[in-house]
Amino acid sequence: MKIVRKFILLSWPDRCLLLEVLIHLCFVRLILTFIPFKRLAPSLRKTISVPELKNNQSTETWVRKVRWAVRVASQRLPWNPSCLVKSIAAKRILQHRDIPSTLHLGVTKNDQNHLEAHAWLKSGTIIVTGEYQLQRYSQLLTFSDRYA
Numbered sequence: 001m002k003i004v005r006k007f008i009l010l011s012w013p014d015r016c017l018l019l020e021v022l023i024h025l026c027f028v029r030l031i032l033t034f035i036p037f038k039r040l041a042p043s044l045r046k047t048i049s050v051p052e053l054k055n056n057q058s059t060e061t062w063v064r065k066v067r068w069a070v071r072v073a074s075q076r077l078p079w080n081p082s083c084l085v086k087s088i089a090a091k092r093i094l095q096h097r098d099i100p101s102t103l104h105l106g107v108t109k110n111d112q113n114h115l116e117a118h119a120w121l122k123s124g125t126i127i128v129t130g131e132y133q134l135q136r137y138s139q140l141l142t143f144s145d146r147y148a
Contacts, residue, residue, distance in 0.1 A: 017065060021073040024089035025081050032085060044103060044143035055124035059099045063123045066093050070129055086129040087121040094123055100145040101128065106137030
């Protein structure tokens, strides 16, 4: 009941954004369940080097709202969305608003010497998703909306 009350107290735009994020998280998880990432990757526009994209004040506001919505929506799902699902969902939402972003994929070795992968999304200087312990990961691939 507390969750419903909090949802009702949100503004209409925030409620709509949360619902949009929930739909995208579910959609991306479903897609990644049936389609291997290597087939999905070409649609993300792989780049070799990505210049840091600058956002203006209004796009920064949207980026921060999307970051908030992904965090909140992810906590309310019956499963824990992976960093890749969150990053792709946030990227799609930002693309719909014509806000550039860059999806990063990286790896590190864990304590058992096994490779561990991680995905994070940046828009301008803001890390939208996957900010947890980024310094541990070596970046392998980037997928950007725009080129310099």
